[in-house]
Each structure stands twice: as C-alpha cells, then as structure tokens.
Amino acid sequence: MSEYAVELNKITKHFGPVVAVDGISIFIHDGEFFSLLGPSGCGKTTTLRLIAGFELPTAGQVFIGGQLQGDTPPYRRPVNTVFQNYALFPHMSIYQNVAFGLEMKKTPKQETRPRVLDALEMVQLPGMEKRKPNQLSGGQQQRVALARALINRPKVLLLDEPLGALDLKLRQAMQLELKALQHRVGITFVYVTHDQEEALTMSDRIAVMSEGRVLQLGSPEEIYDRPANRFVADFIGETNFLGGTIRTSGPDEWVVMVDGVLPVHLPAGEGLRVDESVTVAIRPEKISIHVEPPDSRAVPGVVAEVVYTGTDTRYLVRLTERTMVTVRQQNIGVGPAVRFPAGVQVHLHWRPESARLLTA
Amino acid sequence: MLPRSRRETTRLLFLISPSLFWLTLFFVLPLLLVFAISFGQRGTYGGVRWNLTLENYGRFLDPLYLRIFGRTIVIALTTTLICLLAGYPLAYFIATRPARWRNSLLLLLMIPFWTNFLIRTYAWLLILRDHGLINTLWTGVLHNFMLWAAAAVPLPLWDPLVSATASPLPLFGSNLAIIIGLVYGWLPDMVLPCYAAIERFDFSLVEAAQDLYANRRKTFLRVILPLTMPGIVAGSILVFIPSLGAYVTPDLLGGAKSVMIGNVIYSQFMSARDYPFGSAISLVLMAVMLIGTLLYFRLGTENEVN
Numbered sequence: 001m002s003e004y005a006v007e008l009n010k011i012t013k014h015f016g017p018v019v020a021v022d023g024i025s026i027f028i029h030d031g032e033f034f035s036l037l038g039p040s041g042c043g044k045t046t047t048l049r050l051i052a053g054f055e056l057p058t059a060g061q062v063f064i065g066g067q068l069q070g071d072t073p074p075y076r077r078p079v080n081t082v083f084q085n086y087a088l089f090p091h092m093s094i095y096q097n098v099a100f101g102l103e104m105k106k107t108p109k110q111e112t113r114p115r116v117l118d119a120l121e122m123v124q125l126p127g128m129e130k131r132k133p134n135q136l137s138g139g140q141q142q143r144v145a146l147a148r149a150l151i152n153r154p155k156v157l158l159l160d161e162p163l164g165a166l167d168l169k170l171r172q173a174m175q176l177e178l179k180a181l182q183h184r185v186g187i188t189f190v191y192v193t194h195d196q197e198e199a200l201t202m203s204d205r206i207a208v209m210s211e212g213r214v215l216q217l218g219s220p221e222e223i224y225d226r227p228a229n230r231f232v233a234d235f236i237g238e239t240n241f242l243g244g245t246i247r248t249s250g251p252d253e254w255v256v257m258v259d260g261v262l263p264v265h266l267p268a269g270e271g272l273r274v275d276e277s278v279t280v281a282i283r284p285e286k287i288s289i290h291v292e293p294p295d296s297r298a299v300p301g302v303v304a305e306v307v308y309t310g311t312d313t314r315y316l317v318r319l320t321e322r323t324m325v326t327v328r329q330q331n332i333g334v335g336p337a338v339r340f341p342a343g344v345q346v347h348l349h350w351r352p353e354s355a356r357l358l359t360a
Numbered sequence: 361m362l363p364r365s366r367r368e369t370t371r372l373l374f375l376i377s378p379s380l381f382w383l384t385l386f387f388v389l390p391l392l393l394v395f396a397i398s399f400g401q402r403g404t405y406g407g408v409r410w411n412l413t414l415e416n417y418g419r420f421l422d423p424l425y426l427r428i429f430g431r432t433i434v435i436a437l438t439t440t441l442i443c444l445l446a447g448y449p450l451a452y453f454i455a456t457r458p459a460r461w462r463n464s465l466l467l468l469l470m471i472p473f474w475t476n477f478l479i480r481t482y483a484w485l486l487i488l489r490d491h492g493l494i495n496t497l498w499t500g501v502l503h504n505f506m507l508w509a510a511a512a513v514p515l516p517l518w519d520p521l522v523s524a525t526a527s528p529l530p531l532f533g534s535n536l537a538i539i540i541g542l543v544y545g546w547l548p549d550m551v552l553p554c555y556a557a558i559e560r561f562d563f564s565l566v567e568a569a570q571d572l573y574a575n576r577r578k579t580f581l582r583v584i585l586p587l588t589m590p591g592i593v594a595g596s597i598l599v600f601i602p603s604l605g606a607y608v609t610p611d612l613l614g615g616a617k618s619v620m621i622g623n624v625i626y627s628q629f630m631s632a633r634d635y636p637f638g639s640a641i642s643l644v645l646m647a648v649m650l651i652g653t654l655l656y657f658r659l660g661t662e663n664e665v666n
Contacts, residue, residue, distance in 0.1 A: 054567055074570040087568035091586050100582075101572035148572070 004063070005030045005156050005188035006051055011060035013046055013212075020046040022212035023060070028156075028190060028205075033182050035191045035199040038209035039235065044192045047209070048158050051190060053077045065155045075104075080149035081158040085165070086141045088133040094120070094144055095129035101152040119147040122181070139170050146181075156188045163198065175201050196236045200224065208232050230358050233281040240287075240325040242280040246272055253352065256280055259320040265297045269357045279358045284328040286354040289315060289340060290347045298347040301325070303340050313338055317348060398639035406633030416640035425624065425641070432621040433648075435535055435610075436603035439542040440550075443599045444592065446543070447550030451591070454551075455558035466555070469548055477545065481612045484541050488531040488613065495528035533615030541609040546602060550595040557591025558584075597653055604649060621645055 006028040013021040021043045028034045036044035049055045050062055053074035062069040064078060080101065088097050098116045107115075120126055123143035133141055142162060149157055159178075163171045179202045182189050193199050199206050200220040207217045208231075216228040227233035230241065244258035256264045256278060264280055272278065290298065304324060305316040315327045327348060329339075340346055398416055401409040419425070454465045472480070487493045503525035510518035531537050561584065569579040607622035614620065621641065628638030 052571060054570075073575075074567070075573045075575050079571075081568075081571045083564060083568060085564060087562070087564045089565060089568070089583060100569070100574070104573040104578060152572070 003030060004028060005032065005065060006034075006190060007061075007063035007066075008047070008050070009061040009063070011047070011050060011057045011062065013043075013050060013055060014058045019212050021050065021057075024209075024212070024214050025060075026207055026214065026217065028188060031186050031188055033179065033189045033191065033202055033204045035193060035203040035206045036209055037193055037196060037199040037206050037236075039194055041211075042209040043212040044194075044209050045160055048081075048160055048190060048192045051156070052079055052081050052158050078155040079158055080152050080154040081160065082142075082145045082149050082162045084160045084162065086133075086145040086162075088141055088144055088148070090133055092132075093129060094125070094131050094133065094136070097133065097144060098129075098148045098151055100148065105152070115151055119151040120144075122150070123147045138165055139174070142166065142174070146178075150181075150185060150187070154187065156190060159189060159191045161193055162191075163193075163195075171198070178202060200236070208235065210235075227281065227356060227358070230279060230281070233356065233358065238284055238326065238328075239281045240284060242282070242319075242323055242325070244278060244280065246274050246276050246278060248274065254357075256357070259322050262299060262320050262323075264299060264355070265352050266355050266357055267352045272357070272359070276359075281356040281358055282325070282350060282354060284314070284326040285312075285330070287325065287327045287348050287350045289317070289327050289329060290349060291340075291344075293347040294349050297352070298349045300345065300347055303342050303344045303346055306338050306340070306342055308338060315340060315346075317346060319348075394639045394642055397635050398643050400636040402632075402634045402636055406635075408635050416637045417644070419637060420641060420644060425621075428619055428624055429621050429644075431535070431618070432604060435538055435542070435620060436600055436606075439539050439546065439603040440596050440600045442539065442543045443547050443550040444596060447547055447595065448554050448592065451551045451554035452558050455555050455561075456563075462559075466552075469551060473548055478608060478612075480544070481541055481609055484537070484544065485532070485612055488537050488540070490528040490532060492532070494531065498525055499528055532613065533617045535614075535618050537613040538606075538610045538618055538620070541613045542603050542606055545609060546599040549598040549602075553594035553598065554588065554591040557588040557594075561587055593656060593659070597656065600652070601649055605645060 004027045006026070008024060008026040010023050010025055011021055012019070012023050024043075024047065026034075026047075036047055038044045046055060050057055051064070053069065053072055053076075056071055069077060089100065092100070095116055098119055099112050102112045102115065116129065117126070120129060123146050125140060125143050125147070128136065128140070128144075133144065136144065142165075145162070162178075163174050166174060175198055178189075182202075191199070191202065200223075203220055205217065205219055206223050207214045208223060209215065210231055216223055216232045218226075223232065224236055227236060227239075233239045233241075242256075242258045242264060244256040244262075244264065245260070247255045247257045247263065252268055254266045254268050254272075256266060258264050258280070266280065288294075293300070299319060301317040301319045303315050304318045307314045307316075310331075312328045312330055315329070316324055317327055318324050325348065396410075397408055399412050399414070401411055401413060401415070403409045420429075450469075454462055454469075457465060485492070489495070503522070506518060506522045506525050510522055565583050565587070566579055569583045574582060605622050606620055607626055610618060610620040610623055611626075614623075625638050625641050625645070628634045628641065632638075
C-alpha cells in the first residue's frame with residue numbers, strides 16, 4: 001500500500017493537437033483536502049477526469065490507493081465525483097439518486113435505507129427523500145450530489161467546481177461546511193476550482209496550474225506568501241509588480257533599482273548577479289503608508305487615486321514615471337477613512353521579507 | 361386552472377372559432393356520419409338503409425374478419441418493434457455525432473422519402489417478387505454457385521442447398537413482404553422523435569451513472585432509456601397507427617394471400633359497396649387504436665420527468 005491516495009506520474013493528455021495536461025506529477029496524501037487551482041483551460045478539470053477515468057492519459061500513470069488504474073473504466077474506480085452541474089438523475093427521487101451507487105454495487109436493501117437516510121442527514125437534507133431534483137434549490141441539489149457521492153465511501157472524492165453555480169453567501173457557507181464535512185468523514189478530497197479564495201479557504205495543499213502544467217504546489221500560506229513565479233503571484237490575490245535591475249548584492253540585503261531611479265531593499269536571494277533584470281512582487285496589504293519616512297528603506301511616492309471600499313481604503317501611489325503601486329489599509333477604527341488625499345506626497349514602507357524577488 | 365371572466369371566455373371562443381369550424385366540418389361531421397352509417401343496413405343497390413341495427417358489429421365477429429384483424433395487429437406490432445430496434449440506434453448514432461453532421465445525416469434519412477410512397481412500394485415489389493432482384497440472385501448466381509461447388513467437391517451437404525436455391529423464395533405476397541414495406545415506409549417516423557429525445561438528453565448523466573458504478577448496460581437501462589422514453593412512445597405511436605390502418609402496402613406487397621384490415625375496409629366501400637359494414641370496421645379499428653394509444657401513453661409517461 002502506498003501512503004498516497006492519488007498518485008499522478010508524469011501524466012500527459014492530448015486532445016488532437018491540443019495539449020491539455022503536460023507531464024504533471026502530483027502526489028496526494030490520504031485524508032488531504034487537495035485543490036487544483038487555475039484559470040479556465042489550464043487543465044485542472046482534465047486532470048480530475050483523468051483520475052475519475054472519464055479520460056485516459058496519453059502518457060503517464062494514475063494510481064489510486066496505490067493501485068495502477070491503466071484503462072480501468074470509471075465504474076470500477078474507487079472514486080466518486082461531484083459534478084459542476086450536479087448531474088442528478090431528473091427521473092428519480094432524491095432517495096433513488098442517493099441510493100444509486102449502492103444499488104449498482106448490489107448492497108442489500110435493508111442496509112441501503114439507513115445509509116441513504118444517514119447520508120441525507122449528513123448534508124442536512126432530512127425528509128427530502130421523496131422529492132424530485134427539480135423541486136429543490138440549487139444549493140439543495142448540490143448537497144444531494146454530495147450525499148450521492150459520499151454514501152459510497154469512496155477512497156477519493158472528486159469535486160469539479162461544485163460551488164460555481166451558487167451565490168456568494170451560500171458559496172462561503174458551503175466552503176466552511178465542505179471543509180468540516182471532509183474532516184468528519186476523513187475522505188481525501190480533490191477539489192477543482194478557479195476561485196483562489198475558495199482554494200485558500202479550504203485546502204490543505206494547492207496545485208496552481210496553467211497551460212497544462214503545475215506552476216507551484218504547496219500549502220495556501222506558501223502559495224500566497226512565497227509565490228514561485230509571476231503567474232502565481234498574479235493569479236493568487238493581488239500583487240504589485242516592480243520591474244528593475246539588481247544594483248548591489250550585499251550578504252544580507254540587496255537593492256533593486258526600480259525603473260533605474262528608485263532603490264528598493266530586499267533580503268538577499270540566491271543565484272542572481274548584479275545588473276540582472278528582476279521583478280519585485282509585493283502584496284498591497286503588506287505596505288504601510290506614512291507622511292514622514294519611518295526609516296531609510298522607505299520609498300517616496302505621490303497619491304494618485306483613493307478608493308474607499310468599506311473594509312479597506314485603497315491608495316494608488318505613483319512611485320516613478322512608469323510604476324504605480326496599490327496600497328491597502330484596513331479601516332480598523334471609525335472616523336475619516338481617507339487619511340491621504342490624492343496629490344499628497346507620502347512614503348511607503350514594508351518589511352524586506354514581505355517583498356518577493358521573481359525572475360520570471 | 362384560473363377562473364375566467366365571462367368576457368374572457370367569449371373572447372377565447374371567438375379566437376378559436378376558425379379552427380373549431382374547420383375541425384367540425386372536416387373531422388367531427390364525417391366521423392359522426394361514419395358512426396351513423398355503421399348502424400344502418402346495406403341497400404339493395406349499394407345505398408344505406410337507415411334502420412338502427414347492431415348487425416354490422418356482429419358480422420365483424422366472424423372468424424374470417426377476426427383472423428384478418430388479429431393478423432393486422434400482429435403485423436403492426438412487429439413493424440413498430442422492428443422500427444424501434446432499427447430506428448432508436450440510428451437516432452442515437454445521429455444524435456451523438458458532432459452538431460455540424462447531424463442535419464446532413466437527418467437529411468440523408470429524409471431524401472428517399474421525397475419520392476412518392478406508391479413508387480417506393482412498387483420498388484419493393486420489384487425487389488421481392490419471384491423474378492425480382494433478390495430471387496434473381498438466389499436462383500441465378502447462388503444456385504449456379506451451389507451446382508458448381510457440388511460438381512467440384514462432391515459432398516452430401518450441397519444437396520439441400522442446391523434444391524433450396526432451385527426455386528424462388530416465397531417473399532412476395534407474404535406477411536414478411538408487408539412488414540418490410542411498412543418498416544421501410546415508417547422508419548423516419550420512429551427515428552425523428554427518438555432523435556429529438558436523445559438530442560435533448562444530458563450526457564453528463566451518463567458520466568454520473570458510470571461514476572456511481574453503473575456499467576454501460578445499466579447506464580442505458582436506468583438512465584438513458586427512461587429519459588428518452590417520451591421519444592420512444594411518440595415514435596411507436598406514429599408507426600403503429602398508420603401500420604394498423606395500412607392499405608397500399610399490403611395491397612401491393614401482400615398479394616391476395618396476405619390481407620390487412622385496411623384492405624377489407626377498402627373492399628367494403630369500393631367493391632362490395634357495403635358502407636355500413638365498412639363504417640363499423642373503421643370504428644372498431646379506431647377504438648382499438650385509441651385504447652392502445654392511451655394505454656401506451658400511460659406506460660410512457662409513468663417514467664417521464666414531471
């Protein structure tokens with residue numbers, strides 16, 4: 001037995017001339033909440049379908065619970081799927097829908113009934129078993145789809161953007177509920193989403209995908225705070241990018257000259273030489289804004305625009321001719337939220353380790 | 361239904377009055393006429409004597425007519441079944457092609473039916489008769505091959521084959537010929553409703569079923585079939601009803617031996633000039649169609665999504 005619930009070994013999938021998945025290797029631990037995150041067309045859904053068996057890889061191997069899947073059809077794989085559109089059987093009652101998997105596995109009738117009722121209880125839909133899918137709301141149908149999959153106690157539950165069709169409030173509530181449910185049942189979840197906030201909220205680990213490749217794989221914190229490249233930094237959350245060249249490389253601290261005029265301090269990195277072109281990535285919420293420079297590392301700028309969004313006030317600050325940065329200040333207190341009106345000269349400050357040096 | 365004001369009712373009646381008028385003129389009145397005649401008696405010179413009698417319905421119970429009626433039902437049911445077994449897979453095939461192919465494939469299906477029905481049935485006559493296409497090959501090419509094979513390799517197994525191919529197959533004038541003609545004639549009426557149902561079918565449900573351990577057979581029986589049942593019901597009715605009342609096909613392909621109830625009705629009106637008996641048979645046929653259709657509809661809609 002392998003310790004991995006799912007093991008993807010150098011998987012490639014071609015659709016005619018299109019390369020949907022390009023040689024990815026992913027190892028998903030038992031009991032993990034794992035997310036495949038990326039924009040549409042990045043290959044995340046194809047990856048999920050390769051695990052489910054709806055597609056077979058052009059090259060590479062899929063292991064589920066240590067078993068090589070080869071060309072095993074979906075109905076012989078120990079996984080279940082929650083589909084994006086739920087795909088409930090419209091001609092069957094909720095009871096029949098949830099019982100379908102057990103029925104196909106020829107589970108005895110006396111065992112089926114309590115398990116169906118338990119499953120509906122688990123997704124908080126007791127007493128709905130006689131209804132038809134079209135008599136339920138979107139959120140309720142989503143729960144039925146979850147119950148229909150979980151009742152089979154799969155090794156791995158695959159979820160294909162299951163919350164995509166729900167409105168924001170319901171989606172946020174369901175995110176927490178899904179996470180709690182996953183803890184309770186202890187089943188490995190593989191979750192496909194394009195919503196970075198959703199992935200950060202729920203996942204133990206995230207694989208960020210683009211153009212069929214995994215760009216970064218790690219915990220939500222790693223991915224957010226230490227993005228491996230510009231794409232990840234840009235896709236996850238909001239980031240300011242400052243283009244420049246390395247000026248001096250001391251033992252502890254480097255200085256990057258942004259647009260050739262503005263020195264920015266960073267902790268020393270590895271494998272970079274003086275005069276090399278780099279990008280400095282810095283999150284808007286990690287920047288503080290001051291009238292007087294708090295220390296010698298502070299960067300001067302002029303407030304160009306102020307946007308009040310309720311929880312935050314966002315300042316667009318011009319640093320050089322070519323570079324503007326967004327600064328986000330949380331509105332902790334009550335009172336005038338806009339402390340630095342447009343046109344005011346300010347100084348921006350951040351801890352050197354908050355900035356990230358990217359070569360790509 | 362919501363309660364309607366008197367004014368609104370009047371307005372609606374006014375709006376449907378044109379169709380009501382034509383329906384009454386061309387459908388209700390003729391039907392009432394047939395109904396009335398069926399209780400009359402054949403006049404000496406072919407007219408109708410209007411004396412109320414059930415004699416015509418009694419005559420229908422004659423084993424001769426019952427046998428023809430029974431054969432008609434069997435032929436119509438067989439035709440429907442074959443159309444279903446051939447038409448559903450064809451509809452499935454067309455509906456699962458890429459969208460840009462579907463209309464062309466449907467067109468290919470329809471093109472032969474732009475030719476007159478009578479001519480197409482005659483074509484089958486030329487194929488099926490004793491000196492037709494099939495039997496020319498059977499008694500010519502195949503028979504000669506058997507003779508040649510028997511001469512080349514003398515084995516007893518050739519003897520029955522030689523004698524079988526010596527005389528033509530009795531295709532023409534058989535129930536089989538009628539069924540072939542009817543299946544050919546009504547196949548598109550099965551394919552089109554099935555196609556419409558399958559085309560509407562959400563194939564993500566197939567993946568859902570497979571994901572829940574249903575193999576291909578179970579997926580078809582439990583998910584695809586029940587959800588495309590409305591198409592099957594509609595197609596079956598569209599094939600069964602014209603087959604039951606078929607007249608041209610058995611007349612041309614059935615010869616004198618295989619007669620269907622449609623031919624009996626025709627001969628009562630046109631040769632025997634017994635309008636009352638012909639009317640009575642027509643009404644019995646209609647009643648059977650109506651009851652059959654209603655039963656079948658109920659069967660089909662039980663599975664349907666509400």
